[in-house]
Amino acid sequence: xxxxxxxxxxYLIVFVFLCLGILLxxxxxxxxxxxxxxKPEEAKYTTYESGIEPFHDSRIQFNVRYYIFALMFVIxxxxxxxxxxxxxxxxxxxxxxxxxxxxxxxxxxxxxxxxWKKKVLRWM
Amino acid sequence: xxxxxxxxxxxxxxxxxxxxxAVAALLSxxxxxxxxxxxxxxxxxxxxxxxxxxxxxxIGLLDSKSVSILHDTFRLDSFGKAFxxxxxxxxxxxxxxxxxxxxxxxxxxxxGEFYYLFLTGLLGAMVMTSSGDLITLFVxxxxxxxxxxILAGMRKKNPGSNEAAMKYVINGGISTAIxxxxxxxxxxxxxxxxxxxxxxxxxxxxxxxxxxxxxxLAFFMVLIGLSFKLASAPFHMWAPxxxxxxxxxVTAFLSVVSKTAGFVILLRIILTLFLTMPGDDTxxxxxxxxxxxxxxxxxxxxxxxxNVIALRQRNIKRMxxxxxxxxxxxxxxxxxxxxxxxxxxxxxxxxxYLLMNLGAFAVIQLITDSSHSEDIADxxxxxxxxxxxxxxxxxxxxSLAGIPGTAGFIGKLNIFMNALMTDPGHFVLASIMIAGTxxxxxxxxxxxxxxxxxxxxxxxxxKVPAGIGAVVVLALAGTILFGVAPNTALDFxxxxxxxxxxxxx
Numbered sequence: 001x002x003x004x005x006x007x008x009x010x011y012l013i014v015f016v017f018l019c020l021g022i023l024l025x026x027x028x029x030x031x032x033x034x035x036x037x038x039k040p041e042e043a044k045y046t047t048y049e050s051g052i053e054p055f056h057d058s059r060i061q062f063n064v065r066y067y068i069f070a071l072m073f074v075i076x077x078x079x080x081x082x083x084x085x086x087x088x089x090x091x092x093x094x095x096x097x098x099x100x101x102x103x104x105x106x107x108x109x110x111x112x113x114x115x116w117k118k119k120v121l122r123w124m
Numbered sequence: 125x126x127x128x129x130x131x132x133x134x135x136x137x138x139x140x141x142x143x144x145x146a147v148a149a150l151l152s153x154x155x156x157x158x159x160x161x162x163x164x165x166x167x168x169x170x171x172x173x174x175x176x177x178x179x180x181x182x183i184g185l186l187d188s189k190s191v192s193i194l195h196d197t198f199r200l201d202s203f204g205k206a207f208x209x210x211x212x213x214x215x216x217x218x219x220x221x222x223x224x225x226x227x228x229x230x231x232x233x234x235x236g237e238f239y240y241l242f243l244t245g246l247l248g249a250m251v252m253t254s255s256g257d258l259i260t261l262f263v264x265x266x267x268x269x270x271x272x273x274i275l276a277g278m279r280k281k282n283p284g285s286n287e288a289a290m291k292y293v294i295n296g297g298i299s300t301a302i303x304x305x306x307x308x309x310x311x312x313x314x315x316x317x318x319x320x321x322x323x324x325x326x327x328x329x330x331x332x333x334x335x336x337x338x339x340x341l342a343f344f345m346v347l348i349g350l351s352f353k354l355a356s357a358p359f360h361m362w363a364p365x366x367x368x369x370x371x372x373x374v375t376a377f378l379s380v381v382s383k384t385a386g387f388v389i390l391l392r393i394i395l396t397l398f399l400t401m402p403g404d405d406t407x408x409x410x411x412x413x414x415x416x417x418x419x420x421x422x423x424x425x426x427x428x429x430x431n432v433i434a435l436r437q438r439n440i441k442r443m444x445x446x447x448x449x450x451x452x453x454x455x456x457x458x459x460x461x462x463x464x465x466x467x468x469x470x471x472x473x474x475x476x477y478l479l480m481n482l483g484a485f486a487v488i489q490l491i492t493d494s495s496h497s498e499d500i501a502d503x504x505x506x507x508x509x510x511x512x513x514x515x516x517x518x519x520x521x522x523s524l525a526g527i528p529g530t531a532g533f534i535g536k537l538n539i540f541m542n543a544l545m546t547d548p549g550h551f552v553l554a555s556i557m558i559a560g561t562x563x564x565x566x567x568x569x570x571x572x573x574x575x576x577x578x579x580x581x582x583x584x585x586x587k588v589p590a591g592i593g594a595v596v597v598l599a600l601a602g603t604i605l606f607g608v609a610p611n612t613a614l615d616f617x618x619x620x621x622x623x624x625x626x627x628x629x
Contacts, residue, residue: 002334003332003334003335004334004337004338007334007338094126094127095126095127095130096126096127096129096130099130110149110152110153113153113156114152114156117156117157118156
């Protein structure tokens with residue numbers, strides 16, 4: 001049973017972190033309440049929005065296009081993440097990685113063409 | 125890796141996959157750049173030609189020895205070839221159905237996508253048949269799943285289709301997560317994703333009871349995750365809703381190609397990893413023998429639940445969803461009673477199931493599209509309206525019910541014999557199978573009574589489009605041929621693939 005126990009013991013550290021995660025905000029907020037002066041004012045109860053006066057409801061519908069733009073951004077962001085290490089280690093990786101990368105870029109290019117033809121890139 | 129090692133691989137053996145990939149890419153570009161007024165329906169013929177060329181290139185590869193590319197991430201062995209053949213034939217029929225598919229509101233600008241998404245799904249299934257590495261197996265599984273999610277929601281303005289896609293995404297996501305969690309255990313314990321190396325590592329570790337316990341967990345999770353894909357009870361809850369809401373060709377695709385791919389990946393993972401691994405400390409029994417009770421339970425529950433719930437269905441597609449759950453149970457019986465003939469039994473059943481189910485779905489698509497409803501009552505008087513179509517549909521139903529003279533009977537007989545031949549015999553499973561088959565007569569013959577004995581609501585003749593007609597004729601010929609002379613298929617299997625000796629090598 002040693003192995004199983006040591007395997008389960010690994011979860012102990014997860015438990016410790018869980019406890020820390022729960023305790024930290026409780027202790028911090030509690031200490032803050034003890035230390036800070038208590039002077040309620042009307043202005044203090046308004047929502048803080050980077051110094052701008054808050055207006056209308058915060059729960060509004062966003063244009064769905066933001067979402068598609070975000071998706072497109074993530075795809076090409078990931079592409080760069082793959083391309084950088086490949087470019088740095090190009091000498092070692094050789095022709096095989098070049099072919100792999102070409103396939104990868106072509107597939108993404110087809111995706112970009114798709115997005116362009118489906119008018120994802122146009123606002124409205 | 126330099127160019128010489130790269131070129132030393134026999135890439136020619138991936139030709140079927142490359143062809144499908146190229147055709148899918150070509151279709152997507154064509155769909156984007158063709159003018160709006162162009163009728164996208166003709167793209168289906170390009171897809172069909174692509175699949176047929178892939179079939180031809182696969183047949184050209186039948187004689188070659190088992191080939192491994194890039195450290196087994198792709199391996200073409202007889203198992204892969206045999207099941208790839210089924211997938212390709214199934215996909216070709218599905219494309220024909222999709223060509224003549226015309227929903228009430230039309231597919232409009234999505235028709236092109238409709239065709240090439242079938243191809244990407246097929247590509248994923250093909251990768252699953254011939255891969256010896258957990259990572260490529262998983263990528264194949266995801267490629268198939270994600271394509272099917274989109275396909276299920278192809279009728280954008282139809283609430284049923286949207287519901288199907290949503291339920292399928294959520295259920296599929298959960299099942300994938302469970303499978304992946306099981307795979308992570310396998311990788312974490314053995315330290316490799318290559319199935320062969322993993323199997324070696326597992327046999328070495330199995331003497332230790334604690335490893336055995338953790339491998340048991342991994343086995344359990346992979347099995348459960350994949351049984352979602354097979355739609356075997358009690359993990360079948362998504363199937364009726366998804367089958368009912370999806371466009372009919374997609375339902376056919378899910379029930380045939382997707383299910384075949386699910387069985388393929390299950391066999392590939394479970395057999396490669398757990399067949400040789402000892403199942404207890406005494407090392408007398410193999411892991412599969414000690415744990416096959418889980419698969420047996422899945423099989424038994426699927427057969428009973430699928431057949432019993434199907435009795436109450438009024439919607440034809442929903443009824444076929446439950447019937448497909450029951451059929452998944454029959455095939456699981458063959459896997460649970462693992463013996464010398466398991467591969468033959470599974471392969472033959474999947475082939476028979478492909479023919480009879482695709483034929484049935486071709487007729488269902490024709491009738492539901494023309495009457496704009498999916499009630500079983502729409503089949504009333506089909507015999508008067510179109511005798512040939514009714515006769516064809518009757519043969520498919522008889523085959524699904526397992527009446528002698530049809531391929532479905534031979535398939536069921538193989539599985540049945542396989543279950544009894546093992547030592548100890550699986551008598552309980554065999555009797556559940558018979559009971560389930562008898563129950564299934566009620567709802568299958570219910571459709572027959574509608575077709576032959578009820579008066580028709582309209583006397584309008586039914587016009588059969590070329591695509592649907594071709595599928596019906598092909599499926600009819602196959603169902604009767606393999607029912608009367610099953611040896612044509614079994615000899616083909618034995619001559620070309622032997623007894624799948626290279627599966628584990």
